[in-house]
Amino acid sequence: MSRPNKDRDNGPNLLDSFQSTARFRNPIHMNQSTVKEHYQILILGGGTAGITVAIRFAAIIRINRLTTHLFAVEKYRKTLEKVAARKDIDVRLKHNLVELKPDSKEAIFEHMDTHEMVTIAFDMIHVTSPMSAPDIIKTSPLANATEWVDVDKYTLQHPKYPNVFPIGDCSRLPTSKTGAAIRKQAPFLVKNLLSAIKGEPLVAKYDGYTSCPIVTGYGKLVLAEFDYEGKPNETFPFDQSKERLSMYLLKAYALRGSIGMACCGDWGSSDSYRSDLGD
Numbered sequence: 179m180s181r182p183n184k185d186r187d188n189g190p191n192l193l194d195s196f197q198s199t200a201r202f203r204n205p206i207h208m209n210q211s212t213v214k215e216h217y218q219i220l221i222l223g224g225g226t227a228g229i230t231v232a233i234r235f236a237a238i239i240r241i242n243r244l245t246t247h248l249f250a251v252e253k254y255r256k257t258l259e260k261v262a263a264r265k266d267i268d269v270r271l272k273h274n275l276v277e278l279k280p281d282s283k284e285a286i287f288e289h290m291d292t293h294e295m296v297t298i299a300f301d302m303i304h305v306t307s308p309m310s311a312p313d314i315i316k317t318s319p320l321a322n323a324t325e326w327v328d329v330d331k332y333t334l335q336h337p338k339y340p341n342v343f344p345i346g347d348c349s350r351l352p353t354s355k356t357g358a359a360i361r362k363q364a365p366f367l368v369k370n371l372l373s374a375i376k377g378e379p380l381v382a383k384y385d386g387y388t389s390c391p392i393v394t395g396y397g398k399l400v401l402a403e404f405d406y407e408g409k410p411n412e413t414f415p416f417d418q419s420k421e422r423l424s425m426y427l428l429k430a431y432a433l434r435g436s437i438g439m440a441c442c443g444d445w446g447s448s449d450s451y452r453s454d455l456g457d
């Protein structure tokens with residue numbers, strides 16, 4: 179059971195966010211070159227999480243199981259490839275972890291195409307295992323063959339059960355699973371659910387918007403925002419594929435508050451939804 183957190187229970191607390199960020203930053207900063215010179219660090223999988231951890235540690239090797247590119251969207255990938263080169267990160271894709279030998283500190287990978295077995299020694303390994311829905315969902319009739327809750331990617335309605343509208347991490351929506359994506363999904367869900375209740379056609383169409391804030395250094399962040407087609411869908415009137423201090427500050431200090439507001443309903447008035455239902 180998780181420990182109750184007074185600040186979290188009371189909603190977003192920017193001061194707490196500021197202090198914890200500062201506490202985290204300093205020790206890693208001091209050790210970064212030592213880490214790189216003396217330790218073999220493997221960062222395995224995890225998409226954005228893997229990239230972020232690799233960059234933080236100036237890691238030696240970053241490994242991804244399935245993808246053929248460092249990042250799916252070309253505009254941001256170009257920047258991230260430059261960051262990887264600058265930080266001397268040895269990126270290896272399509273390597274599937276099949277065995278860990280903690281005594282000899284070795285990780286064994288199978289190449290997904292050639293099936294060649296590759297052994298890499300490590301001093302520290304960070305593993306993000308493949309994600310899945312909880313068993314209760316996987317085994318439910320709501321799930322499809324991929325074991326996520328099935329969903330029409332535009333209307334957010336379940337294809338078999340019209341009174342079910344899945345969003346968020348448990349859904350099969352083919353976009354990156356983030357809180358930012360959920361913030362955009364929720365208003366579409368509400369509109370279409372109201373239409374379904376009233377027997378009207380579902381006209382609101384979610385475009386797959388998601389956002390991946392990727393820290394690329396101390397005080398630097400790439401704010402990737404894109405849709406189902408991998409088309410950038412950026413919030414700000416400047417090129418967000420560039421590493422920026424402003425985006426770092428946004429992530430470190432401001433976003434936590436805005437996510438709190440989103441969760442409290444400030445992105446769309448719940449009153450208006452209620453009046454739509456004649457409540």
Ligand SMILES: Cc1cc2nc3c(=O)[nH]c(=O)nc-3n(C[C@H](O)[C@H](O)[C@H](O)COP(=O)(O)OP(=O)(O)OC[C@H]3O[C@@H](n4cnc5c(N)ncnc54)[C@H](O)[C@@H]3O)c2cc1C
Pocket residue numbers: 312314345346347348355356357358359360389391
């Ligand atoms: C380390 C980390 C960093 C992240 N950083 C970002 C970020 O910077 N920006 C961003 O936008 N997103 C970020 N995300 C992603 C974001 O946190 C998730 O996309 C979001 O929380 C998913 O929300 P959800 O409600 O769909 O699922 P969850 O938040 O997982 O909520 C599911 C809830 O269901 C409950 N539950 C599960 N099983 C049962 C059951 N059987 N009975 C009852 N309750 C159950 C769980 O306890 C949980 O409370 C991050 C995620 C992680 C792990």
